[in-house]
Amino acid sequence: MNFEHTEDRRMLADTLDRFVAGQCPMETRNAIAYGSAGMSGALWGQFAELGAIGALFPEADGGFGGAGFDIAVVFEALGRGLVVEPFLGALLVGRALGAVGTPAQKERIASLIDGSTVAALAHDEPGSHYELARVATQAVRKGQGWVLSGAKAVVVQGGAAQLLLVSARTAGAVDSEDGMSLFLVPADAPGVERRGYARIDGGGAADITFTNVELGPDALLGTESQGLATLELAVGWGVLALCAEALGAMEVAKKDTLEYLQTRKQFGVPIGSFQALQHRMADLLLEVEQARSAVINAAAAMDGERLARERALSAAKFTIGRIGALVSEESIQMHGGIGMTWELPLSHYAKRLVMIDHQLGDEDHHLARYMALGQPG
Template sequence: MNFDLTDERQMLQDTLRRFLTDRYTTQVRNDILSIEAGQSVEIWTELAELGVVGALFTEDCGGFGGLGFDLAVVFEELGRAGVVEPFLDNAVLAGGLVAALGDETQRAQLDEVIQGRLQMALAHGEPTTRYDLSRVNTTAVEKEESIVLNGRKAVVVNAEAADVLVISAREAGAVDDEAGISLFLIPRDAQGLTVEGYALLAGGRAAEIVLEDVTIPASARLGVSGEAFAAIEDRIAAANVAICAETLGAMETATRLTQEYLMTRKQFGRPIGSFQALAHRMSDLLIEMEQARSAVINAAGHLESDRVIRERHVSAAKNLIGRAGRLVAEDSIQMHGGIAMTQEYELAHIAKRIVMAEHRFGDCDHHLERFIALSAA
């Protein structure tokens, strides 16, 4: 199998890397994190104009990518620069579900998403859900030609900035059944919908959402009633590939900063990187990096496979990336010393991103158990 990037993907990678190197400095990111919105409209618009959002959608949705390796290329660069803008939640998750299930009118909104003029967010997780995608307590009851939603959603990333929310709710079945889950497109300012936002540790913002008799037309439903679970699982798989690639990019930055520091910081008249103990630890990190890259390539290459194969490779990658990422983050900080914990230094933000990424869409233990179960199926 040829793992070399196509000319188009190589061009996208080079363009994105040059832009982020010039525009997304540590100071710029810290300034973005200090504002209430938690993201830069200017940066978002410029990246959309570069075609970054379009690379996350297929051609039939107005994009020019959308496959596993397209996601891997984009998110590795976003992770390398520590970008906090919500590409994952806006395009891959919410936008991806509209692309998969939406009718012609609903899918027409994706043009606005790709151009950077419309933002979306997926509200699926709930306070008692943890990582179980099928556990949905929020209810949707059809009344005449309308649908009434009641329930709570937790840690909805990008909810405050979103113009439209993609919200899951149960129309039939028990609370943990895969069948019976539907998705709905709801304006963020809908009557009865409350959004309580807060900052995230690794950058960006999320919110708790409460739905109290939120009434929407039946035309707001995405796809067939009660049959959204397969699409949700598919998009979460794509999100896991994206977050693995993002973590890989962040790990590359962490190791680069550590190598530079070890060759700059001196003790006893020579760089501390020349000391055998630190050289061995640095070698271990580089080995972990190669394993992590192989895992991302493997997951990206199987994203379009059938469900069992796709999910098995995604869980294997998420487990490995979680373990390797934590090692890289912790060892990079230890080899730097106190400077690594200061907000003004790049590694402080990068290490937080690496550690917190493990807990989105399932941590190491969850994906190990899932991989074992899928292998036995």
């Protein structure tokens, strides 16, 4: 099987790499990431003009990509630059809209692609422990519409979002696989309250409460009480994106560490000449290649049947979680004390790699999920 990217994808990766390096060097990135907004609206608009958001969606939804390898190419480039703009929210919400949205709802994808709308998935709740089916937020009928009440936690870029995709229970027990529905909620709707805060790895998040939020009938996305399959599919695209982003960050951490070993001298020679460090670096290179293989496998499985797709995604997320932590630890240790300093980009890559493990299910969660899914038929 040929795993070489197509010419179009290589051009997209090169374009994104040049753009991020030129427009968002580490000093600029950190000013944006740790600033009050946690993102740059101007930079987000430039990414849209560049076509980076459109590459996340198929032609049927107004994009020009949308395959697993398209998502991987974009997010690997974003990972190399530690970009904090809301690509993940656009992907999660846009793919859910594309999967089950009405024609009117699908029209919203255009505003995601052109960058005029920032979207976020509001699903995780306190105590949910990454389980997609565990939803306590309630949506009850009121006439032809709905009334939404509940709370969501750590909504990535939830403070900047104008459109929220919210999971809510319309039937069944709190952890039932049936009875969960998805709703499109304007972030400024009466009854929506957001408490925004900065993430440790840069960018923003928010805890959001919904107090008797009244929604029209067109707010329901897909079939009532059958939202789990759509959520699983959308989150699957998000898992692939995070794995590719982590791979991009690992590549930079690996490269920077290798350069440091070749230039830092001790006893009059580069420390990279010490056999113990050579062995550690060789092990690290092999682990990063294993992570790349896991991302390739997940990207290739996105158009396959559900069980094989979900197993490949959980295998990749588990692998990325384990190797991401290893790359962070080894890179910092081989740099010595300077590896922990704010001024060195490596410290920011390490933080992002560790935090990616906790988004959309951590290493332990996906290992258990992989085992529970069993062998594909």
